[in-house]
Each structure stands twice: as structure tokens, then as C-alpha cells.
Amino acid sequence: MKSAIPETGVPITQPAAGNDRQEASxxxxxxxxxxxxxxxxxxxxxxxxxxxxxxxxxxxxxxxxxxxxxxxxxxxxxxxxxxxxxxxRQLSPRDLEELFDVMAGLESLAGRLACESITDEEIAAIERLHYEMYGHYLHRDMHGYFQTNQQIHESIVAAARNATLKTTYANFAGRIRRVRYSANFARKRQRWAEAMREHEAILDALRRRAGSELSDILFAHLRNKRSAAIEHLAEGPDSARETAPQRS
Amino acid sequence: MKSAIPETGVPITQPAAGNDRQEASxxxxxxxxxxxxxxxxxxxxxxxxxxxxxxxxxxxxxxxxxxxxxxxxxxxxxxxxxxxxxxxRQLSPRDLEELFDVMAGLESLAGRLACESITDEEIAAIERLHYEMYGHYLHRDMHGYFQTNQQIHESIVAAARNATLKTTYANFAGRIRRVRYSANFARKRQRWAEAMREHEAILDALRRRAGSELSDILFAHLRNKRSAAIEHLAEGPDSARETAPQRS
DNA sequence: AATACAAAAAATGAATGCAAAATGATTGAC
DNA sequence: GTCAATCATTTTGCATTCATTTTTTGTATT
Missing domain, CATH: 1.10.10.10 (Winged helix-like DNA-binding domain superfamily/Winged helix DNA-binding domain)
Known part of the structure; x- marks a missing residue:
């Protein structure tokens, strides 16, 4: 019987650099x-x-x-x-829905908290990321878009100044990482434009430190991502693969 | 050298009944x-x-x-x-703040999700709990109040129909359980009345299925609990202990 | 040829054993 | 008398070993 693990004789990878607190034992x-x-x-x-x-x-x-x-x-x-x-663990469609919703809740929370203590510099940094992402959008650079998008969301979580939240967020992000990645490629042009508009709204609310509002926007934003991911998986993850750049 | 564990010769307790999925190994x-x-x-x-x-x-x-x-x-x-x-694990005041905020985010999410699919019967059940809690409030029954309050919040989480959220919520609830319990006793009369009003608002939003609004209310509600708990711990957990009923 | 049964092989779950580190005690120096 | 250093004891980390359970394979029977 063939095992699921590819038989590289070499020990897998080096310990991940920036993960989290874990003793060296x-x-x-x-x-x-x-x-x-x-x-x-x-x-x-x-x-x-x-x-x-x-x-x-x-x-x-x-x-x-x-x-x-x-x-x-x-x-x-x-x-x-x-x-x-x-x-x-095999994630059922229902599991995915649940995970996306929890992620949505966590980001929503992150946004709310961020509004309480985010600095102008941090907002400026996020704005820069936003414009960078807009560039990727214009160039149809999915991979760049995906990465920058991720950075924006992580910046918001960081601005929440809550290590517990950050750890929890990272945990959930890890669980749905593969799906999330492919979900981004599932985006139709229309959805993509929509996402850009949502990001503008996020920035706007952030600038005004409108916590409750930002919370709503982020939740809705993630909910839309969820829908895209679910539809995507329903019609088969390979259908949009052709637009995906090779992963280094 | 004295160990931290009281030396009962008897194996601790029976396996918890309604915890979560865990094999019987x-x-x-x-x-x-x-x-x-x-x-x-x-x-x-x-x-x-x-x-x-x-x-x-x-x-x-x-x-x-x-x-x-x-x-x-x-x-x-x-x-x-x-x-x-x-x-x-010893929780620093900062840890507690973080934990309470994450709990607030999770409950806030639960409320939002609950509004999407809660039934009239479930709302009716929560209303009953609410009146029961009101009774405890009138009788100054802290212990009863605490338990019913917990039940209400758990009912909302259950109504969210998200097992992942429920598990995560339970995890965090476990971490701050001791503190949370004593935090409830920290409540001054004024705060207690305030909490009751907040609960009315929660019910109202729930009835109207106003997800976004409920999300805000729940977050604020938990935030207030957080403040009470922090203040309480700052001035020493024993100061309010006299009002606490004996624990069974 | 296909199915059912049985025995062997492999994999998992838990216990024991052994080396290294930490804790505590005793001894020696100042 | 106090402090520091050394040694014994305890405790932790990991490897190995033992006992069950599962899975596979081989054989016999229909």
C-alpha cells in the first residue's frame, strides 16, 4: 500500500521562522x-x-x-x-462555511479593536498596501493581489494589539489556507472589482476610526469571500486553475 | 516539599459529560x-x-x-x-483583557449569526431565561443570576449553528472561567442594573433579527464585563467575596 | 473465479527504561 | 555566620519495549 507522504529522504523543512511562541525542545x-x-x-x-x-x-x-x-x-x-x-482533516463544505464565518468574526473583531488604537502611520502603511494591491488588480496579477490582500488583513489584526486574537487568527488561517488560496483564484472579474470596493470602504472606516462600522464591513467582506470559496469548490477547484500563476 | 495538588487518593472526577468531541481512548x-x-x-x-x-x-x-x-x-x-x-497558566491583567476581548468578539459573532437562523421557539426560550434571570436579580441571588446569565449566552452561541464557533467559545470560556465567576460577584448594584438593561437590549435586537445591531450590543456588553473584572482584580478579588454564596 | 475465514504482518496505544537537566542538600571556604 | 560550590536526588525528555488492535495476505471452500 502506498503511503500518502512523498518519500523524500530529506527531513522536511527548516523550522518556520516567524510562527509563534514555542520552546526549542x-x-x-x-x-x-x-x-x-x-x-x-x-x-x-x-x-x-x-x-x-x-x-x-x-x-x-x-x-x-x-x-x-x-x-x-x-x-x-x-x-x-x-x-x-x-x-x-478533510473539511466538509459545512466545515468551510463555519471556518470562514469564524474568520469573519475574528477579522471583524480585529477591525473594531484596531479602531481603538491604530496610529496614523499604521493606517498610512495599510493605504500603501491598498494602492499596491490596486496595482496588482490592474495588472491582473492574482498572486501579488492575494499576497498583498493577506498583508492588509494581517495588518489590521496586528493593529488590534491583541496577541491572543492574533494567535487564534493564525490558527484558523492555517486551517483553511489551501482552500483560501484557491478561493482567491475563483474570483470572477466582477467579484474582484467588488472586493476592491469593499477594501476602499474598509480603509475609509479605518481612517474615521469607525469601529462598529468597520466591524460590519469586514464581516460582510469575509462573507463574500466565503460565498466565492464555496461556489468555487462546488464547481470544482480546477476550473479556474488556468489563471493561477505557478507557485514559484 | 509540598506539591500544589491536594492529595486526594481518589482519582479526580468522572469524565465530564457534555464536553466536546473526543475519542474514548x-x-x-x-x-x-x-x-x-x-x-x-x-x-x-x-x-x-x-x-x-x-x-x-x-x-x-x-x-x-x-x-x-x-x-x-x-x-x-x-x-x-x-x-x-x-x-x-497565570493570567496577567493584560492576558485577561485580551481574553475578554476575544470572548466579546466571539459572542458578538454568535449574535450576528444567530439572527440569521434563530427560530421563534429559541427566542422564546431565551426570553424565559431572561425572566428567570430577572427573578434572580430581584432576589439578589448572585449564583442563580450567574448561571442563568451563562445559559443565555450559551443559547445565543448555540443559535449561531456553528460547531466550530461553539468549540472555540468553550475553549476561551474555560480559560477565564475562574476569573469570570469572581468577576460577576464584583458587580456593584449599579453595574448589575446596567447589565439587566443590556440584556433587554440584546433580546430586543434578537427579536428583530438585527444582526449588526446585536453584534454591537453584545460586544459592548462583554466589554463592560471586562471592565468590571479588571477593576475587581485590581482592588483584590476578596473584597466582594462576602456577598458570594458558598459554592455548593 | 469469488467469497469467507484464518493467520501473519503491521501499526497503534501505553508502559518502562535510560540519559540529561534541574532541584535540593550538604559541605567547605571566607 | 553567611555564602558558594559540589554532590545526591528528583524530575523531565526521549527511546525502547510490550500488548492490542487493525490490516493484509494466503488458503480453502463453494
């Missing part, structure tokens, strides 16, 4: 590596994750690996079936 | 028990949690216990110092 190292490995989509959805193989890959024994797996399961990235090993 | 059992044990405040803040002792207590070996500890650490309930064991 071997187990923590493993956790970071494994998380990135899963989030980056190196294992197909629902694919089995044989412990033995991962152990060889990471050159460690099963004990710290299993600890890491338990944590990843708690984070919702994988699921542990009793006596039947770990699988990469 | 020994490890899962342990996880549930330990989580409850910590959440219920059986270990003082910052207290050490010696593995050996817990093992004897739970009658298991260290392996599954350590797995459970890792998960609890990921959930933010305890922290693991490298080579120095586990401690119950």
Missing part, C-alpha cells in the same frame, strides 16, 4: 515542522499519516511525534481515529 | 479529566503540576499524561517550561 521543533508540513499541503486531504514513516523522516522516536500529533489534532489540522492513526 | 479520557481538573481551579495559579503525582492520581503511566499536558498547553490552560515541568 525537540518536541516543539517537531510540532512547528509538522504543522507547516501539513498546512503547506504536503499531505493530500484525508491522507493517512503513518507514524513510523514520519519518525524516519524526522529522525526521532514515536514519543515526541505522537505528542505533536495530539496537539495538531487539538488545533483541528488533523484528526486522530482511535487505533487507526492520524489523517489530515 | 485512554488518552482522551485523561485529557477530559485533566482539563476539568484545571478549569475547576483545583490547582492554584502558577502552581506546579508534577507528572509523577498526576500519574499516581490517575493510575496511568507518564506517556498518555504527557500527551494530555501538551494539548492543554496548546489550549492555553497550562504552560510548559522546558525541562521544568508544567504550571497552571
Amino acid at each position: 525537540l518536541h516543539g521543533e517537531i510540532l512547528l515542522r509538522l504543522r507547516d508540513y501539513v498546512v503547506e499541503g504536503n499531505i493530500p486531504e484525508g491522507g493517512r499519516v503513518p507514524e513510523r514513516q514520519l519518525c524516519e523522516m524526522l529522525r526521532i522516536s514515536r514519543t515526541p511525534l505522537r505528542e505533536a500529533l495530539k496537539v495538531l489534532a487539538a488545533e483541528g489540522l488533523i484528526e486522530l481515529l482511535p487505533n487507526r492513526g492520524a489523517r489530515v | 485512554l488518552h482522551g479520557e485523561i485529557l477530559l479529566r485533566l482539563r476539568d481538573y484545571v478549569v475547576e481551579g483545583n490547582i492554584p495559579e502558577g502552581g506546579r503540576v508534577p507528572e509523577r503525582q498526576l500519574c499516581e492520581m490517575l493510575r496511568i503511566s507518564r506517556t498518555p499524561l504527557r500527551e494530555a499536558l501538551k494539548v492543554l498547553a496548546a489550549e492555553g490552560l497550562i504552560e510548559l517550561l522546558p525541562n521544568r515541568g508544567a504550571r497552571v
